[in-house]
Amino acid sequence: MPDAVKLALSAAVRQIGQADIRGVRTVRPDGIHLTLKFLGDIEAGRVAEVSEAIDRATAGLDPFDLGLGKAGVFPNWRSPRVLWIGLDGDLEALGRLHEAVEREIVALGLEADNRAYQPHLTLGRVRDNATSEGKRRASEVLSGLKIPAGLRIHGNHASLMRTTFTQRGAVHDALFSASLRGN
Numbered sequence: 001m002p003d004a005v006k007l008a009l010s011a012a013v014r015q016i017g018q019a020d021i022r023g024v025r026t027v028r029p030d031g032i033h034l035t036l037k038f039l040g041d042i043e044a045g046r047v048a049e050v051s052e053a054i055d056r057a058t059a060g061l062d063p064f065d066l067g068l069g070k071a072g073v074f075p076n077w078r079s080p081r082v083l084w085i086g087l088d089g090d091l092e093a094l095g096r097l098h099e100a101v102e103r104e105i106v107a108l109g110l111e112a113d114n115r116a117y118q119p120h121l122t123l124g125r126v127r128d129n130a131t132s133e134g135k136r137r138a139s140e141v142l143s144g145l146k147i148p149a150g151l152r153i154h155g156n157h158a159s160l161m162r163t164t165f166t167q168r169g170a171v172h173d174a175l176f177s178a179s180l181r182g183n
Contacts, residue, residue, distance in 0.1 A: 001032070005151045008068065009085070009121065012145050016083065016124050019141045023130025024083075028169040032121050034087070036101045036158060037113060046108075047160065051176035053104035054158050058178040061100065063156040064093035071142045072120060080135055083142045084120035087153075094119055094155060097180070101158060156180050 001009075010029035017026045042050060069086035087094070098117045106112045126138055159177040163170050 001153055002151070004148075005068065005153055006030075006032075008148050008151055009123070012085065012147065013123050015145060016138070016141055019137060021130070021134045021137050021141070023127045023134045024124055024138050025127060025169075026124040027122055028171075031170055031172050032123070033161065033172060034119060034121060034153075034155075036098050037105055039105070039110060042110070047175055049108055050105065050110075051160055051178075053108055054101060054160055054176060055178040057097070057100035057104040058158050058180050060182065061097055061180045062093065062182040063154060063180045064090035064097075066090060066094060066119075066153045066155055068121075068147050068151050068153075071145050071147075072118075073139060073142065074118075077139045077143075078135070080126050080139050080142070082122055083124040083126070083138060084122050085145075085147060087119045087121070089152070090155075091119065097155070097158060 006029065009032050013026045013029050013032075016024065039050070066087045066089040069088040072084050072086050073080035074082040074084070095117065098119075102113065123142070124138075126135055130138070157177045157179045159174040162173045162175050164173070165171075
């Protein structure tokens with residue numbers, strides 16, 4: 001991600017964290033990423049075939065540009081569990097990439113995702129111990145975020161990521177990346 005986008009997202013994470021809401025945990029700004037498909041735990045022996053599937057999925061697809069969109073939550077504003085920033089821009093191209101990755105991964109026998117794809121960048125999570133007041137406050141802080149307009153993200157690759165959970169938060173490492181190389 002471009003430095004300006006990283007700075008804006010870091011500021012948003014910091015603002016949520018400074019609200020000091022019990023039960024809300026922000027993500028590490030350096031770990032913010034766009035998930036195309038969540039795989040869960042896969043065996044180490046399958047990394048090569050998953051990497052090859054991602055490579056096939058990106059073949060023939062052109063790079064695209066996205067922008068930071070509006071704040072949102074899963075599942076709803078009254079009872080948020082995930083706090084995020086949406087994306088705008090060439091969402092059709094992103095959708096084609098998502099569909100290609102999904103198709104190739106499912107062809108390997110891995111589980112299909114039956115939910116509609118909602119591209120987002122996670123900023124924080126609301127834990128079970130959050131009070132109703134904490135959830136309300138989290139929604140209020142998130143909806144009040146001021147994200148600078150005009151920030152762009154150039155989508156030019158898809159990566160297979162490994163997530164390691166530490167006491168300081170999740171750490172994401174790329175195991176494989178495939179470039180969007182067009183026709």
